[in-house]
Amino acid sequence: MENTQTTKMQDFFRILLGIFMITAAFGHFTFQRQDFQAQVPNWIPLGKDLVVILSGIVEIALGLSMLFLTKYKVQVGIALAVFYVLVFPGNIAQYLNGTSAFGLDTDQARLIRLFFQPVLIFLALWSTGGIGYFRNRH
Numbered sequence: 001m002e003n004t005q006t007t008k009m010q011d012f013f014r015i016l017l018g019i020f021m022i023t024a025a026f027g028h029f030t031f032q033r034q035d036f037q038a039q040v041p042n043w044i045p046l047g048k049d050l051v052v053i054l055s056g057i058v059e060i061a062l063g064l065s066m067l068f069l070t071k072y073k074v075q076v077g078i079a080l081a082v083f084y085v086l087v088f089p090g091n092i093a094q095y096l097n098g099t100s101a102f103g104l105d106t107d108q109a110r111l112i113r114l115f116f117q118p119v120l121i122f123l124a125l126w127s128t129g130g131i132g133y134f135r136n137r138h
Helices: 008-029 033-039 048-068 070-097 107-114 116-127 130-136
Strands: none
Touching (some): 008 116, 033 070, 116 130
């Protein structure tokens, strides 16, 4: 998989996503731990706290990779997009169960949040050149 050239705007959003992921990971281990636990669907066969810790570790790895593994930015962007897809059921569960977390204390707020996950998926792919990579594949 060949690395793709990206614009300064794409690089800005790649760096922003990297910082966002590291910040979110910090929240997994500290002050937002209970909020993240509230998002873990009940059907996950692991303890909610373990899922939060493990996903925080993955978020640190992805965030650091977005910042520093620029030679592999397309692969990292794809991995981050897949991660966003994998955690999306937690957002859906929060909406369906009416669970308040992260200040989302109404069904409307929880529903609106669902529409931001595709934006994150798009940004992960676009900012790393992943969209261009998929577009140019034969």
